[in-house]
Amino acid sequence: MEPMFSPPLHRQRHQFVIDFVKRNKPKKVVDLGCSECILLKKLKFHREVELLVGVDINGTKVRKKMYGLAPISTDYLQPTYDQLRIELYQGSVTHKDARVRGFDLVTSIELIEHLTLADVERFSEVVFGYMTPAAVIVSTPNSDFNPLLPGLAGFRHRDHKFEWTRAEFRSWALKVCLEFGYEVELTGVGQAPSGQQEGVGFCSQIGVFHRLGGRDGCHMSLGDEVEDVFSYTLLYSVNYPSLHDSNILGRVLVSEVLYWAEKLKGKWKEEMTGEGNGAHTLRQPEGGEGCVSERCTEVEEKQTACGAEKRNLVEQCGKGASEDQEEEDEEGFWTNGEKRQDSSTLRRSVSVPLDVLWSCCPKVSALSGSLGNLRRLLMDDPQVKLSQDGAAVLVNDQELDFEEEEEDHNDLGDSGYAELGQRSHTAEQEEDWEANVDLEDAALFTGQ
Numbered sequence: 239m240e241p242m243f244s245p246p247l248h249r250q251r252h253q254f255v256i257d258f259v260k261r262n263k264p265k266k267v268v269d270l271g272c273s274e275c276i277l278l279k280k281l282k283f284h285r286e287v288e289l290l291v292g293v294d295i296n297g298t299k300v301r302k303k304m305y306g307l308a309p310i311s312t313d314y315l316q317p318t319y320d321q322l323r324i325e326l327y328q329g330s331v332t333h334k335d336a337r338v339r340g341f342d343l344v345t346s347i348e349l350i351e352h353l354t355l356a357d358v359e360r361f362s363e364v365v366f367g368y369m370t371p372a373a374v375i376v377s378t379p380n381s382d383f384n385p386l387l388p389g390l391a392g393f394r395h396r397d398h399k400f401e402w403t404r405a406e407f408r409s410w411a412l413k414v415c416l417e418f419g420y421e422v423e424l425t426g427v428g429q430a431p432s433g434q435q436e437g438v439g440f441c442s443q444i445g446v447f448h449r450l451g452g453r454d455g456c457h458m459s460l461g462d463e464v465e466d467v468f469s470y471t472l473l474y475s476v477n478y479p480s481l482h483d484s485n486i487l488g489r490v491l492v493s494e495v496l497y498w499a500e501k502l503k504g505k506w507k508e509e510m511t512g513e514g515n516g517a518h519t520l521r522q523p524e525g526g527e528g529c530v531s532e533r534c535t536e537v538e539e540k541q542t543a544c545g546a547e548k549r550n551l552v553e554q555c556g557k558g559a560s561e562d563q564e565e566e567d568e569e570g571f572w573t574n575g576e577k578r579q580d581s582s583t584l585r586r587s588v589s590v591p592l593d594v595l596w597s598c599c600p601k602v603s604a605l606s607g608s609l610g611n612l613r614r615l616l617m618d619d620p621q622v623k624l625s626q627d628g629a630a631v632l633v634n635d636q637e638l639d640f641e642e643e644e645e646d647h648n649d650l651g652d653s654g655y656a657e658l659g660q661r662s663h664t665a666e667q668e669e670d671w672e673a674n675v676d677l678e679d680a681a682l683f684t685g686q
């Protein structure tokens with residue numbers, strides 16, 4: 239059984255919008271008649287978009303799938319500097335709402351034919367006259383194409399109030415342009431079989447409107463005299479995690495610092511015990527702050543290519559530890575001397591200098607911006623233990639607590655606790671004819 243269009247017509251319409259978004263990079267997009275949010279779900283992956291809004295008169299449809307727009311775990315685990323807020327409203331496109339004014343792009347995909355002609359007039363006024371977006375994409379069935387749709391009698395959907403010919407659509411579009419200061423390009427998706435395209439046009443006709451004067455043109459009509467109306471009901475809103483949020487930035491930075499501190503501790507211990515291949519050195523390269531990549535490169539290279547130079551890390555990072563001192567404190571090399579005797583355990587921390595962390599991990603340096611910032615950001619975090627002078631992260635040397643830990647594990651095992659918190663169609667409501675048509679009888683129209 240061959241589909242009528244390949245890809246299916248509703249996908250071609252959405253792809254048309256996505257291609258427009260890729261080319262024009264709008265920041266604020268509103269989809270009118272968003273239904274079950276299928277187009278919004280595709281648009282949320284476009285990083286240029288910072289505010290994505292859906293509006294539909296039918297709240298039940300929107301609610302049905304709206305949680306599919308929520309961030310997923312990777313959005314939280316690997317946030318970027320991209321910003322995205324999504325808002326969904328129940329409301330009518332025939333009514334004004336100030337929260338959707340001045341957008342970069344308004345999409346209205348297969349919506350206007352569900353309105354009465356009087357409401358299409360209101361739609362034009364609300365969208366082009368009040369919302370005044372920089373661009374509008376309107377798609378609607380092209381009735382010139384209907385004779386080619388097998389089994390179709392009447393309109394394509396029982397809720398359609400009209401289906402326009404290309405001439406009727408053009409006439410409405412030009413009127414809107416004249417009245418509200420836009421220009422329009424008329425096109426479409428869903429090609430006719432070869433030889434018939436010119437006669438009938440596209441199955442879905444599309445008008446792409448651009449505001450005269452571009453984005454700046456929007457502001458001209460956003461004067462004080464325009465009412466601030468709020469007629470829509472907010473159904474759902476969500477902010478995606480972004481590194482612009484200082485809490486999120488702090489959390490990512492801390493987890494990166496703890497990861498690298500452990501890793502550097504491990505390398506140092508390999509050197510100390512001679513378990514490594516002798517190639518590890520944690521030497522801080524000369525050049526001081528400001529040569530992040532060099533430092534990082536050097537560490538990486540040393541790991542594979544250079545001879546071991548123990549203790550260089552401490553020597554070079556300005557901690558003032560002399561070789562003599564280290565010889566005296568052989569076990570405590572690169573430890574901060576924070577030995578303390580608990581009732582049963584000798585606790586010792588490995589001290590990982592912040593400037594080494596800063597230079598070894600590009601993500602740490604990128605997130606913090608400067609060594610001073612790094613110190614400040616870590617200072618108040620309860621997960622991070624800094625040395626007294628704030629120049630190093632102290633990492634527990636767990637091997638010394640081995641026995642104790644093993645007991646702890648056994649205790650947990652006995653108590654039966656599981657380990658918690660480890661590190662962590664419906665494509666749009668198709669038009670009736672598309673659903674009902676006997677697809678086997680249908681000719682294969684490709685959308686290419």
Ligand code: SAM
Pocket residue numbers: 270271272273274276277293294295296299329330331332346347348349352353666667
């Ligand atoms: N735009 C969707 C897409 O491309 O996946 C599908 C549109 S569906 C054919 C038409 C939608 O318009 C329905 O969800 C309907 O509830 C909505 N609608 C009808 N009249 C409306 C109005 N006055 N204001 C807002 N939405 C309306």
